[in-house]
Amino acid sequence: MQRRTFTAGVAASIAAPLAFAQGDIPKGPIRIIVGFSPGGGTDILARVIGQKLNDMWNTQVIVENKAGASGTIAADYVAKQPGDGTTLLMAHINSQAITPALQRVNYDPARDFQPIMLVGITPNLLICNEQQPAKTVHDLVELCRKNPGKVSFGSAGTGSAQHLALEMFMLAAKVKAIHVPYKGSGPMLTDLIGGQIQYSFDTMTAATPHVKSGKAIPLAQTRQQRVKAYPNVPTMAESGFPGFEATTWYGLVGPAKMPAAMAKRMNEDMNKVMQMPDVVEKLEASGASEGGGSPEKFGEFMKVEQAKWAKVIKDGGVKGDA
Numbered sequence: 001m002q003r004r005t006f007t008a009g010v011a012a013s014i015a016a017p018l019a020f021a022q023g024d025i026p027k028g029p030i031r032i033i034v035g036f037s038p039g040g041g042t043d044i045l046a047r048v049i050g051q052k053l054n055d056m057w058n059t060q061v062i063v064e065n066k067a068g069a070s071g072t073i074a075a076d077y078v079a080k081q082p083g084d085g086t087t088l089l090m091a092h093i094n095s096q097a098i099t100p101a102l103q104r105v106n107y108d109p110a111r112d113f114q115p116i117m118l119v120g121i122t123p124n125l126l127i128c129n130e131q132q133p134a135k136t137v138h139d140l141v142e143l144c145r146k147n148p149g150k151v152s153f154g155s156a157g158t159g160s161a162q163h164l165a166l167e168m169f170m171l172a173a174k175v176k177a178i179h180v181p182y183k184g185s186g187p188m189l190t191d192l193i194g195g196q197i198q199y200s201f202d203t204m205t206a207a208t209p210h211v212k213s214g215k216a217i218p219l220a221q222t223r224q225q226r227v228k229a230y231p232n233v234p235t236m237a238e239s240g241f242p243g244f245e246a247t248t249w250y251g252l253v254g255p256a257k258m259p260a261a262m263a264k265r266m267n268e269d270m271n272k273v274m275q276m277p278d279v280v281e282k283l284e285a286s287g288a289s290e291g292g293g294s295p296e297k298f299g300e301f302m303k304v305e306q307a308k309w310a311k312v313i314k315d316g317g318v319k320g321d322a
Helices: 002-022 041-057 069-079 093-102 137-146 161-173 185-194 204-212 260-274 277-285 295-316
Strands: 030-034 061-065 087-092 113-129 152-155 178-181 199-203 216-221 247-255
Touching (some): 030 041, 030 069, 041 061, 041 087, 041 113, 041 199, 041 204, 041 277, 069 087, 069 093, 069 113, 069 247, 087 093, 093 161, 093 295, 113 137, 113 185, 113 295, 137 216, 152 161, 152 185, 161 178, 161 295, 185 199, 185 204, 185 216, 204 216, 260 295
Parallel strands (some): 152 178, 152 199
Antiparallel strands (some): 087 247, 113 216, 113 247
16 A cells, blocks of 8 residues: 555656646757748748747747748648657748648648747738839739739749739739749749849738838738838728738747647747837837737637638639649
């Protein structure tokens, strides 16, 4: 009897530190994997947050870019990593909601990840370079109608939020344009500014520095209401397309094997980061809003988005590029 009690006591003493450890921050370097090239919206926000967590956790937080396939290469990589908290994904609407409904991927966006926190939802900006003659939505529609299949629109990749915004625009305006996919917003913006492509529905986060420099011209934004950062840029709804809304969102997730207690601890610290004045300022400048909240809230948000975009893709007959 005494031996049995001793054994139970040992088991309890082992289990207690283990449960505590599952809620700890990993000691070693932590990588935040970004599925796009440096300079894009996902990369920018990951670096803002990563630097704050680096300081808060007193451990190295590294942003690592694994670009390609609209973010799905990075998502597939993170889904297969150990659940020890050392490898996280800056999740994106492309990899978690749109592309899996558009083409086959090697992971399940609903089952293979542990949600941590929604970072923010942003509008896209319809932008062009300085050389383009059409600098309003009305003029762009006319340009596309006069030149069917000749006006080029860049995106962060096939199945990206930018790609779907273009598909929505073509359906709504009854026009045809050329879709030019890239491995992220960074290289796409370089070509847009350089004149290799003409237009893009790019993320507000990535486009804003180029709009501020005057190298990219905003024609419209893609939420129903104008955001604080762009009070003078009309929405697509105001430009003749009522109901037009195409957003981009970002969040932090880990592999599904990550303990819920660890995700909760990270979530608590992430919520503190999101309230820091300089982070709030950067998020607002990017048009990002509605970030924060619990892991469960982010998980439910992703489920709604997955169902929404699967229906849009099916109903619209949208196909990925060959």
